[in-house]
Amino acid sequence: NAGVTQTPKFRILKIGQSMTLQCTQDMNHNYMYWYRQDPGMGLKLIYYSVGAGITDKGEVPNGYNVSRSTTEDFPLRLELAAPSQTSVYFCASSYLRQTAGAYEQYFGPGTRLTVT
Template identity: 90%
Template sequence: NAGVTQTPKFRILKIGQSMTLQCAQDMNHNYMYWYRQDPGMGLKLIYYSVGAGITDKGEVPNGYNVSRSTTEDFPLRLELAAPSQTSVYFCASSYSRDTGRAQYFGAGTRLSVL
């Protein structure tokens, strides 16, 4: 069971470039999330989705877009990359009826914008 898979693991972008961070889960979870973690900080929620076709903004959505066309996939799009988007990005998923409210995370994508 792969869990939550993120690709790529590392990426360097130039200012103004665009890219898509991929996230896929095979646990049939209905909820999915994107977080970013800056050095010495906790994770901050960028966007989340409660099901296919439904997305909403989190705490830090500016500069990002998401889509959720299937239950399994939740890609994060960066348009016009800026140095402030240098961070580690984590995708997570959860099941709405999980009594422990746990989210399960991928291994992360480390992004540098230079």
């Protein structure tokens, strides 16, 4: 299993450009998440999905969009990039551990995005 993979690893965007961050998992997890991590600020949830065709906003969704057409893929779209979107983006997936009712999330390696 490759786990959670993300592409690209690095990207520089100009203000106003758009791009899609790709995320794929091969663990057959229903739940997937997008976070951003800024220095000293911890992980902030952008969007999440509890299954194909179902997405919902997290803590910081403005400026982003997502789709979930398959179980494996959960792309994050940035429209009209702004300097405030300079960050490291992590995708994660999880499953429900039935016996305990809690979810363990597994993370990808991240995409480092700079908007100038």
